[in-house]
Amino acid sequence: MVSGKGGVGKTLISSNFSIYLHENGFNVIALDADLEAPNLHLVLGGRVVREYVERGAKRAFIDRDKCIDCLACIATCQFKAIELIEGKPMVIDYLCEGCGACSLVCPREAIVLKDVEPGKLRIMETDYGFPLISGNLALGMRHTGKLVYRAKEMAEGLAKKDGVIVIDSAPGIGCPTIAAISGADLGIVVLEPSLASLQGCERVIKVLEHFKVPYLVILNKYKEEIMKRILDLLHRRGIKVEGMIPYDEHVYRAYVMGKPVIVKYPESPASRALVKLFREVIESAL
Amino acid sequence: MHSNVQVIGVLGGKGGTGKTTIALSIAYLLAKMKHDVVYIDADVDNPSSKVFMEQVEIVKELKAFIPSIDTRKCTGCSICVRNCPENALVAPPGRPPSLIAELCNGCTICKIVCPHDAVKEDYRIMGYIWRGKLKDLVVIGGEIVPGDERSPLVAHLLIDYVKDNVKNKILLVDCPPGAGSIISEVLNISNIVLVITEPTPMGIHDLKLVLDLNKRFKRQCIIVVNKVGEFDGWESFIREVWEIAKGLPFVYTLTMVPYDEVVHTAYSSGDLNKLMDEKRPFYRVINSLARLVEGVFND
Numbered sequence: 001m002v003s004g005k006g007g008v009g010k011t012l013i014s015s016n017f018s019i020y021l022h023e024n025g026f027n028v029i030a031l032d033a034d035l036e037a038p039n040l041h042l043v044l045g046g047r048v049v050r051e052y053v054e055r056g057a058k059r060a061f062i063d064r065d066k067c068i069d070c071l072a073c074i075a076t077c078q079f080k081a082i083e084l085i086e087g088k089p090m091v092i093d094y095l096c097e098g099c100g101a102c103s104l105v106c107p108r109e110a111i112v113l114k115d116v117e118p119g120k121l122r123i124m125e126t127d128y129g130f131p132l133i134s135g136n137l138a139l140g141m142r143h144t145g146k147l148v149y150r151a152k153e154m155a156e157g158l159a160k161k162d163g164v165i166v167i168d169s170a171p172g173i174g175c176p177t178i179a180a181i182s183g184a185d186l187g188i189v190v191l192e193p194s195l196a197s198l199q200g201c202e203r204v205i206k207v208l209e210h211f212k213v214p215y216l217v218i219l220n221k222y223k224e225e226i227m228k229r230i231l232d233l234l235h236r237r238g239i240k241v242e243g244m245i246p247y248d249e250h251v252y253r254a255y256v257m258g259k260p261v262i263v264k265y266p267e268s269p270a271s272r273a274l275v276k277l278f279r280e281v282i283e284s285a286l
Numbered sequence: 287m288h289s290n291v292q293v294i295g296v297l298g299g300k301g302g303t304g305k306t307t308i309a310l311s312i313a314y315l316l317a318k319m320k321h322d323v324v325y326i327d328a329d330v331d332n333p334s335s336k337v338f339m340e341q342v343e344i345v346k347e348l349k350a351f352i353p354s355i356d357t358r359k360c361t362g363c364s365i366c367v368r369n370c371p372e373n374a375l376v377a378p379p380g381r382p383p384s385l386i387a388e389l390c391n392g393c394t395i396c397k398i399v400c401p402h403d404a405v406k407e408d409y410r411i412m413g414y415i416w417r418g419k420l421k422d423l424v425v426i427g428g429e430i431v432p433g434d435e436r437s438p439l440v441a442h443l444l445i446d447y448v449k450d451n452v453k454n455k456i457l458l459v460d461c462p463p464g465a466g467s468i469i470s471e472v473l474n475i476s477n478i479v480l481v482i483t484e485p486t487p488m489g490i491h492d493l494k495l496v497l498d499l500n501k502r503f504k505r506q507c508i509i510v511v512n513k514v515g516e517f518d519g520w521e522s523f524i525r526e527v528w529e530i531a532k533g534l535p536f537v538y539t540l541t542m543v544p545y546d547e548v549v550h551t552a553y554s555s556g557d558l559n560k561l562m563d564e565k566r567p568f569y570r571v572i573n574s575l576a577r578l579v580e581g582v583f584n585d
Contacts, residue, residue: 004332006463007302011488036464037299037492078351078392080442094467095442099371099393140470140499142438171301171463172331174430174437194554196306196334203332206432226551252517255486 001188002181002208004200006171008192009220010034012251013274014168015043016262020278022130026286027163029155030126032134033148033180034170035119041134043260045127052135054150057118057143058098060091066110073102073111094141118143121151123158128263131158144170148179164286173200173207181208186285187215191241193222193230201239216242218277223247243277245270287449287475292583293457295476295505299492301463303484304512306334307553307561308543308572310420312480313458314562315576317423322455325420326448327427328472329462330413330440335425337556342418342425348443349409350392350436357382359404366396366405391436413440415447420558426452438467445475456583465495473503478538478582480575481509485523494530497537507531508578509540516545538582543571 001010001017011034018030032040040046060081062073073089074082081095082102091102103111121135133151137144155165169180181187187208191201201217208215219241222230234241248270254261262271287293296309306329313325327333336342353366353375362380374390377383387410397405413430428444430437448457461472473479479500483493493509500507509531514520524542531537549568552560563569 005301005334007300034464036466037495039300039488039491042487042491076394076398078394079439080446094470095438097391097393099391099395101393101395101398104395104398137466139465139495140467140473140502142467144466145435172329172437173432174331175435177331178433178435192302192554195337195556196332196553199334199337200332203432210433249517252486255488256519258487 001167001190002169002177002204003171003190003197004173004202004204005192005194005197008197009190009245010171011039011043011168012220012261013188013190013218014166015040016260016274017278018044018130018166019128019260019262020275021164021166021282022128024282027159028130029158029163029165030130030132031151031155031165031167032132033151033167033176035135035137035144035147035151035176036170038134038136040168041124041132042258043255044132045258046122046124046132046134048122048124049131050123052121054118054121054147055115056150057116057146058100058113059093059096059116060098060100060102060111061114062089062091063110063112064088066108068108068110070107072105072107076101076105097142118147121147121154123154145175145179148176152179173204177204178207178211181211181213184213186281187213188281189215189217191217191219193219193226198233198237202237216281218243218245220245221247243273243280245273245277287457291455291457293459293476294579295459295461295472295479296482297461297469297472297479297496298463298482299465299496300483300489303482303489304543305482306460307549308480308482308510308512308575309458309460310335310338311561311572312576312579314420314423314558315572316456316458316580319576319580321580323423324452324454324457325423325425326444326457326459327425328441328444328459328468330428330430330437330444331462333427333429335427335460336418338420338558339418339425342416342427344414345417346415346447347411348413348415348440350412351394352387352390352392352408352410353385353396354406354408355382356404356406359402361402361404363401365399365401369395369399371395412436413443415444424454438471441468442471445471465492465499469496469499470503473500473505476505478506478508478579481507482512483509483527484513485511485520485527490523490526490530493527497530497534500536504536506538506582507536508538508575510543510575511540512543513545514542539578541575541578543568
């Protein structure tokens with residue numbers, strides 16, 4: 001599930017879709033790819049089975065004893081990750097890509113690349129009998145993409161031959177989102193009735209098309225009064241909506257209780273619409 | 287940032303809590319109050335402030351290095367291929383390499399290691415810096431080209447551009463959702479931050495993450511709980527937010543913004559006039575917030 005804009009309902013759809021798939025006999029693995037601010041476990045429940053401290057990201061470290069302040073590193077760094085602080089070059093940890101270009105140009109071999117922890121990954125048991133891969137990016141840092149790829153590897157290990165991996169992507173269209181959609185069989189673009197979300201939707205569609213991932217668009221949180229206007233606008237912008245979920249207070253109430261809405265309020269308008277959508281996706285895509 | 291510039295960072299962790307709605311409203315009001323303010327949209331993946339403006343002009347193209355192999359000088363030694371940290375260069379043995387552009391992150395290592403000076407500098411556009419106007423308010427933002435992964439770098443280049451070109455006294459910087467490196471960057475340059483959350487379990491979960499991140503930067507925070515009253519039972523969430531915030535030395539205050547259907551529609555349709563309707567409670571709350579921020583700067 002992708003969106004471009006945050007807060008439109010990716011977690012709603014991924015959590016409930018995972019449940020629905022599981023109830024219909026699929027071998028489901030849920031994956032929270034929004035590792036800067038993971039929320040999927042708040043809906044599905046998550047008892048940690050295994051935690052992994054990831055390695056594999058790199059960062060440059062400058063040895064102050066060897067450094068002669070020639071500043072070749074600053075001139076070389078394409079990520080602006082080395083700054084002059086009180087006349088001395090310092091690596092800004094949350095900007096460093098770990099490419100190593102700086103260490104190659106340093107005339108005194110004063111820069112080394114060290115392994116750093118991009119974050120943690122967790123295999124969790126949900127309350128519904130299927131696993132959830134989640135985790136946390138090291139706070140304020142980079143390399144979410146690497147962490148997402150690792151999480152996908154873990155999910156693929158659990159999925160074996162017949163698994164369905166449902167990925168709750170990060171908002172935006174950057175590195176973690178690209179990592180989430182890369183190689184996916186289907187992208188579900190979640191849209192809410194706002195211009196900001198429409199802009200995000202168009203941008204994420206460009207990314208999906210760039211990476212040749214088939215997709216469909218779902219309109220979430222719609223209200224009857226604005227329906228016609230929204231659908232007109234979408235039509236003018238060339239966006240076809242395959243499913244629609246109404247704005248429904250039951251969604252919020254279910255969230256407060258930490259439960260998926262199709263489990264807690266199966267007769268609610270949102271649940272009915274979600275189940276209809278899931279049935280259609282299973283029939284056409286799976 | 288220059289010492290006489292005041293930066294207000296606006297962040298929140300959870301997406302959709304109302305960062306842009308509140309940030310833009312405050313900036314607009316500060317501009318109306320004749321403050322020397324500029325709004326910076328650092329949500330380079332999806333700059334929402336754009337939807338409020340008819341058009342924006344591109345002020346800078348952000349270029350990223352990509353290698354171009356000079357086949358006259360290339361000996362097919364493949365040293366560049368072996369040294370590329372992203373495995374973006376491929377070559378049959380003894381032949382010049384070709385680039386898998388998607389994988390290239392522009393580090394220039396291939397050019398650095400080539401013993402034959404056969405790697406030339408080419409570039410591609412990874413993003414833009416744009417500029418627009420919302421009545422009295424100048425808006426400057428960044429935008430990444432869809433398909434490029436370098437959002438933190440685009441955001442950083444936006445901030446660099448602002449440091450070099452923007453001389454206004456107050457900068458209001460709107461962040462993307464999350465708690466990653468762009469948030470670190472904005473916390474680093476901020477004098478004060480508005481942390482926008484909502485009275486839901488996810489809002490609170492993500493609020494804790496950004497407050498944790500701020501323990502490193504120690505910026506004074508005004509916590510703003512938005513969309514209060516959209517649903518019943520919000521009082522217990524306010525209490526929860528207070529419990530989290532009260533122990534932290536950098537929390538300046540906590541305030542609430544009521545949910546307003548009209549404001550929500552105004553945001554959704556990019557209608558600034560409706561958003562800043564002086565008759566609505568939202569306007570009064572934003573006005574108080576603007577004055578609160580003003581007061582913090584005067585201290």
